[in-house]
């Protein structure tokens with residue numbers, strides 16, 4: 001696969017550059033700016049894009065462009081800091097500017113160029129910088145300007161090194177994708193061949209050749225990622241796939257039956273592990289959210305480990321463990337190795353499994369983004385119900401039952417949540433919101449039902465719109481709809497006499513309540 005390497009200089013938009021490039025049909029991978037020669041050579045890049053970044057080229061610890069990048073002899077495009085780093089490298093001058101540019105700006109093209117093919121003479125771009133190029137290096141020319149950046153787009157005379165001060169990767173830049181595409185197609189001469197269909201057939205072939213007649217174990221949650229992995233593997237190795245579904249007792253109403261049924265439909269049999277009792281027992285008396293998360297995470301690993309060892313005894317030749325790791329997971333763990341970020345929540349996942357289990361890891365989705373994974377699911381015929389499912393946290397309903405988790409509280413929440421989901425689907429709202437669920441509060445309030453005084457629990461409804469779960473806005477669900485859901489919950493769920501709607505954004509709140 002012909003690859004474009006994006007070198008990360010620390011921009012907020014680095015991932016976005018990778019996504020945009022892939023969206024327009026070329027395969028891109030991200031590497032840190034100081035990636036070694038070998039790392040780069042392994043990818044055999046046909047073009048390099050240098051991202052933006054928070055630094056200034058003239059400051060002490062500013063990242064530079066390693067010499068071997070230029071030795072690759074492939075076209076280079078610098079974005080924002082990337083442009084400034086190019087200018088600095090070749091002896092031009094970059095300085096702090098009195099006129100900074102944040103947000104909208106108008107780009108005026110001053111010279112015809114292959115990267116402006118089919119673009120108007122002037123259009124809106126989005127900027128975010130306070131340094132600017134004051135003097136070009138020798139053998140560089142300016143080909144577009146903006147009001148505050150006389151050198152808004154530059155290139156070398158040879159025509160293989162470009163720099164743009166604005167951000168073509170953000171959606172606010174008009175023709176941003178076209179500029180990236182022009183650079184890749186017209187300057188780097190690459191072929192547009194990144195298609196999910198190609199990826200799927202290649203991946204299936206690859207897995208077949210790797211696994212041969214051995215068996216592969218997979219933790220199947222019923223979420224999109226592990227479901228897509230299941231389908232890919234099933235197409236590659238058929239019955240040699242052993243998917244394991246752990247029922248923690250903290251799942252939604254009917255979830256177990258639905259997961260099993262949905263996979264049965266496609267011919268995949270699941271090993272169903274009933275661990276309800278174990279999880280409920282482990283959670284007895286625990287109220288602290290972090291303690292709950294840790295207990296569940298550890299127990300999950302134990303249960304999965306024991307199941308895996310039993311299966312190994314039974315089958316003998318299980319050699320691999322498949323995981324639904326995605327590219328953002330990889331990027332985030334790389335980034336957090338370098339930075340110290342504050343932990344908000346302990347996320348439960350199978351991260352602890354690989355060290356414990358005697359299997360090799362297969363991660364077929366490790367270079368993909370969520371929307372690409374969905375696309376693969378579509379290509380492989382993953383049932384709609386799974387494809388469009390809202391995200392569901394590993395610790396499940398335990399983090400939606402505030403305070404102690406008991407069999408009774410699980411039951412109440414399952415019923416209330418089920419009504420909310422059913423109504424969202426019935427009213428064509430389920431696919432319009434990013435994630436929705438009910439939360440059970442540990443307080444009782446007074447109500448009146450049929451002339452009786454009641455003293456019962458409160459259910460909170462949460463529904464958010466988001467792109468990636470990192471930030472979120474609450475959904476403006478219609479009043480009549482909320483009214484109807486509240487009425488049904490109070491009427492149908494015993495133990496609940498009040499329903500409230502959560503209207504906080506993230507930040508400052510998180511999406512889940514614990």
Ligand SMILES: Nc1ncnc2c1ncn2[C@@H]1O[C@H](COP(=O)(O)OP(=O)(O)OP(=O)(O)O)[C@@H](O)[C@H]1O
Nearest residue numbers: 219220221223224225226245246324348349350394
């Ligand atoms: N109940 C479960 N039974 C079996 N495996 C599970 C279960 N819950 C999680 N897993 C495994 O742990 C992985 C991580 O879980 P987590 O919920 O953190 O991931 P995710 O990104 O939501 O992935 P998915 O979309 O597959 O649920 C899943 O991809 C799956 O392989």
Ligand SMILES: O=c1[nH]c(=O)c2[nH+]cn([C@@H]3O[C@H](COP(=O)(O)O)[C@@H](O)[C@H]3O)c2[nH]1
Nearest residue numbers: 346347348391392393394395469510511512
């Ligand atoms: O796999 C997961 N394991 C977890 O432990 C976990 N905690 C929260 N979430 C989901 O992550 C998104 C952001 O949630 P928060 O705003 O609550 O942190 C939301 O979509 C949450 O549902 C989890 N997913």
Ligand SMILES: NC(=O)CC[C@H](N)C(=O)O
Nearest residue numbers: 052053080081129130131
């Ligand atoms: N977004 C960027 O890459 C900023 C680059 C540089 N630090 C500036 O402010 O000009």
Ligand SMILES: [Mg+2]
Nearest residue numbers: 221223392394
């Ligand atoms: Mg999940």
